[in-house]
Amino acid sequence: MTRPSPPSRSASAPSPRSRRVFLRQLGLAAAGVALTPPLLQACGGGEGGKDRELVISNFPLYIDVDAPGVPGSVSRFQNDTGIQVRYVEDVNDVRQFFARIQPQLAAGRPLAQDLIVLTGWTAERLIRLGWMEPLPLAEVPNARNLVPSLRKPSWDPEQRFSLPWQSGIAGIAYNIKATGRELRGIDDLFDPALKGRVSALLEMRDTMGLLMLADGQDITRPTWAAAQPSFDRLEQARKDGQIRRFTGNDYQTDLLAGNLAACIGWSGDVAQLAMEQPDLRFLVPDSGGVLWADVMLMPKGARHPQEVARWLNWIYEPVEAARIAAAVQYISPVEGVREVLAKDPATAALANNPLMFPDAAMLKKLHVFGPLSDQEEARWEERFARITEG
């Protein structure tokens, strides 16, 4: 893999870094605000599957990108298949993305996208609402490479509508220079010494999951009553100014800019950021980390199902999946990736990274947030919003 080498630790570094931070944040904001119109324009082109096009929405920084001399996955797929891909990184917060696609789907109109990548619990909701098309899995022989632990998940019990993109862990990210010490668990986020330099995720299941695990609760069967102490703790911390912000992917900017000492974050992001900022650490607390999966879904009326099948089959090839895994450093859902990484001296170290390939000890600490009924979820989200939105 070609990657920018980590910047030197000299004190003269901040100006290019802060410019990069600025550009990165601008990109994230633009993804949320500005990229919808081009997607809408995509509706007009071609008819049927003849135009050999594929429109994908995904989270930002979630794939290997073109580097000098090394084309990224999207380019390689285009070269291999002749299919034009519009790959748009416009999912910053899944709830806002859901709200954006909801009017069209509810009215029975197709989206511009052929494939969207969203978190497991959103997938469950979209499948249950009948807004998704079964994936053309008959034309995806490589789907057999899906790791056993992610087969027939709770959000798609028959494995008809979704295939995982990546899975990962919600835990604690911190800058060891800013904290001045190693952190050990969730309690450290509430340390008064870090007041105003801590953030938590807007992704309710990740933030609440970690807090509830620290409180000794079972998050695989979440209940309203069991969540109250964690809600109270979060609310108090927000009122006290302990928590500076609630974020989507944008916590990365604040972490790099030095505005955060510690935060709730996602494993792969932090592995990527650590290449720019070597003082960053990622911790899965002993009380437990939250395991999640982001999955690919095909909305009803998607225009290019054959191209979707080609894409799914292509990225479920272990060699291709390994390139994505090496770039994003999340948990790859594709069997055989570890072996591919181990063979290449440049990536061999990743094959032994427990955050990418959790060992037995790590797996014991990881929990998946269980399902909430509609009514329960509405109640949870309202309380969570009252905390995150002041």
Place this chain on the structure above:
Amino acid sequence: MPVSPRAELRRHWPWLLLTPGLLWLLALYVLPLLALVPLSLSEPLSRFGLDTVFTGRVANYLEVLQAYGPILVRSFSYALVATAVGLVLAYPLAFAIRFRGGRWQPLLIGLVVLPSLTSFLVRAIAWTSLLGDSGPVLGLVDTLGLTELLNGLGVLRDGRLLNTPASVILGLTNGVLPFLVLPLVVAMERIDPRLLEAAADLHAGPLRSFARVVWPLSLPGLGAGILLSLIPAAGDVVNPLFLGGPNERMIANTIDNLLLVQLQAPRAAALTLVLMALISVAVVLQLRSRGVEDLPLP
């Protein structure tokens, strides 16, 4: 005597000219706004559907007022403080442009407007770089040894500026400055310089002639500026989002969250109408006291 067609046309001419604008306002402003009224009295049919059913549920209003009243108060407080800070900056600026600008006046006015040509969003994000914990603003404050003082005054929170009330107000002030400066310049533009000469002839010093001539004659611009600044500031969504934290959210953020995240369109509509009503009160008060002639086109 029958009116000739030409005279008829001439009589209706102004209305014909106004028609495109009025239709535009009607279709894109008045009708959507009216549609909010029944929506605000409805209930969602299902949790994830868009459909609502009209039930005349007035409780929507009571609930949002009870839940988000403090955020409404915060929004108008921030807007007032931002306007006040903006006035302290804008008044001398406008005075200098009008009475000392000379041939540079158009250029100076251009410079006041220039930042507005940058996107709102880009400006807010630029501020996050400037105001960050290791950014240049705090670096300067630290070099000048002002950290303790500003902490004590409550401007800084534990030595931080970004994601505090002060940084939100700073962003708002930056946004409204042109809306304050331009009406003031226009009002001062109308002051006949001979009045100042006359004041001097009558032995009024600079302070006295300012207090008796310039200040009273600039008041219409002041009123217009305050209004033009309060309205956008109170409804701002970008500055609290990027420059504030969860304790600095303003009412537009709440509406955004209710509509787009919690999918509660009726309550979002109710809160929107409450905000509109409060702002309309301010507008009506201003129009009753001054009329529209002092509202410049920014």
